[in-house]
Amino acid sequence: MNKHTEAIIFFNTQGICKEMLMPEFEAILDGVVCLDELQGQAAKCAYVQIDEHLQIIAIVLFLLDFDQEGMADRQWNIPFKHLLPTAGQGPNWGTGPIKLVTQTVCTNDTYYASLWDSGTIESADELLLIKEAIKRNRLRIQGQKTATKKEVAPQERTDDQSILKIKQQIAQLKQLFNDELKRYQQALNKAKQANEELVSQNQALSMQLETQKQQFEDRNNYLTQLLKNAERKNRAELSIMQRQIELGRKFQTYPSKVC
Known part of the structure; x- marks a missing residue:
């Protein structure tokens, strides 16, 4: 069975502003941790699956609201893994097209308003920024x-x-x-x-x-x-x-x- 790592990446108008692994993101959703830098914002985020070779295999671009105290919306719920089987094809970075779920590439109307499309940053493509971030591996993801x-x-x-x-x-x-x-x-x-x-x-x-x-x-x-x-x-x-x-x-x- 192939193993993969799950990471969450946050964007601002300048590019990537924060990276974390799934356990830390779950703590934010549970209200244990707040993000002061995202107070009162609707943050653009990316759910990323990475294989044991540090290759990206899936990306979901989603939105997450934060209140004035930096606490994440407790009603937020997007089942990433349930969306991936019907995901569209993203770029091919050497191991075949990745699975991609965005507002445009989504077959489930329930989550349409909670997703977004890449191309909002004029100076760079968000998908390429994600690829470079995973390659830098600041999260210390263990690969082969x-x-x-x-x-x-x-x-x-x-x-x-x-x-x-x-x-x-x-x-x-x-x-x-x-x-x-x-x-x-x-x-x-x-x-x-x-x-x-x-x-x-x-x-x-x-x-x-x-x-x-x-x-x-x-x-x-x-x-x-x-x-x-x-x-x-x-x-x-x-x-x-x-x-x-x-x-x-x-x-x-x-x-x-x-x-």
């Missing part, structure tokens, strides 16, 4: 041995150790990010649960207050009716007493004659 073992091996071991450390640091950062995300999610769930309990308690208190209010109104109506009944009774008794007093006065005014 083409140099003297005494001269290259120590440097390669050092580079391997540096790349391994970077990968380990990226893995640690990813783990820290995931752990922190889990803690935030747990805290959010607890807050939601507490809020639901408060809402339930509030509803219960509201029902209790409504019941007490109804009971108070019923009690008040009952007492009001009792008071009205008592007032009517008192008026009747007072009226009777007044009649009796008046009759008593009449008898005193006209005493009965003694026969």
Whole structure:
């Protein structure tokens, strides 16, 4: 099975401005690493597949948006490997035409707006710039041995150790990010649960207050009716007493004659 290396190249108006291997690019997509130099930009990028002979076998020219803090768009998702089987033919640099996916050379309309075409830099062809960058091999991609073992091996071991450390640091950062995300999610769930309990308690208190209010109104109506009944009774008794007093006065005014 042929092995290949995946790299990502960033462009600006002057040419190539940044190169990285796929693990570093994945850290950017995960939000672990930001790119201050690309804040608020829609960056032109290239996904490049390189074989063990450091020959380019495929290129995908794509766009990636960065916010004002240099964080990559978290919604971005282009499946490079799924686009390559239907890719067009690019230039032949000695090993046959490379696979090429651009905005013009793309059979999948879903990703049309997320791609771009080469030829935007007046002073150079972006595809040739990619070829020269891979040839310079600043990413220290390991291919088949083409140099003297005494001269290259120590440097390669050092580079391997540096790349391994970077990968380990990226893995640690990813783990820290995931752990922190889990803690935030747990805290959010607890807050939601507490809020639901408060809402339930509030509803219960509201029902209790409504019941007490109804009971108070019923009690008040009952007492009001009792008071009205008592007032009517008192008026009747007072009226009777007044009649009796008046009759008593009449008898005193006209005493009965003694026969």
